Amino acid sequence: MQPSAIAKKLLDFAHAAGEYALKQQGKIDFSCSAYKSASVVDTITKIDLELTRRFHKFARENFAKIDYFIIDEETTETRSADPVARMMEHEYTFVLDPLDGTLPYSAGLPNWVVSIGVFKGIKPVAGVAFAPALDFLVYADDKKAYSIERGRKTEIKKGRCATPPILLTNFQPSAVPNKNYDSDKMFALNFYSAILSLMYVATGKVAAYRFKAYFWDMAGALTALHHAGVEMRGLKSGKLFDPRSDLLPTLRIKENFIASLPEDYKYIKSVVG
Secondary structure: OOOOHHHHHHHHHHHHHHHHHHHHHHHHOOHOOOOOOOOHHHHHHHHHHHHHHHHHHHHHHHHHOOOOEEEEOOHHHHHHHOHHHHHOOOOEEEEEEEEOOOOHOOOOOOEEEEEEEEEEEEEEEEEEEEEEEHOEEEEEEOOOOOEOOOOOEOOOOOOOOOOOOOOEEEEOOOOOOOOOOOOOOOOOEOOHHHHHHHHHOOOHHHHHEEEEOHHHHHEEEEHHHHOOOEEEOOOOOEEEEEEEHHHHOOEEEEEEEEEOHHHHHHHHHHEEE
């Protein structure tokens, strides 16, 4: 099965999973629940696990004829061995984050995403990331990438007319500025969702994203980022991201990374480094 056919099937799952999570979010009584209270955490954990269960079932039903491996945030046994080595042993690997952005989700906010990345070996070849509450979707295969926002479909490709004046970070924005930071040229935001932030970089809405996250927090956007000409380089090392050397056994990346166009990397590094 080609990556384009896999991506089309994953679109169906992402839409169904996103609508399910959106419906469940609407059932949470936020008026009487503090952020990350026991009741809210328990509810979100159940939603995470249910979406994970649904994806495993979906994969069995739709990808039975291919050799695949699944890495997901909720299935802890995928972290106990060497997941990257196992990726090399299978034809395809699906990297699932059923609910990226649990903080905003738990607060009743819209900036959360259902994300699935597809890899052939360690190379990203397809991905779907869907933010249902924002009506924002990014999907890609090995040939093309698109975004759909409020019904408008746009191809994601290299090149843009200007650098957007927004830097995203998974740190507190107040901790980012240094002597090279000019608020007249760029300002920092934190959306508390790695995938959503990378979706905005891929679609050219923001200049860059500085982050340190887990593999599943970014996997669904990597193919689209490639089509957009965006690179992920280490903040200190300056090296391009490589799962073989940049992931800990827990699948957390080893250093802070910057996702940006190559021509913007030096400036972004000077601001956040």
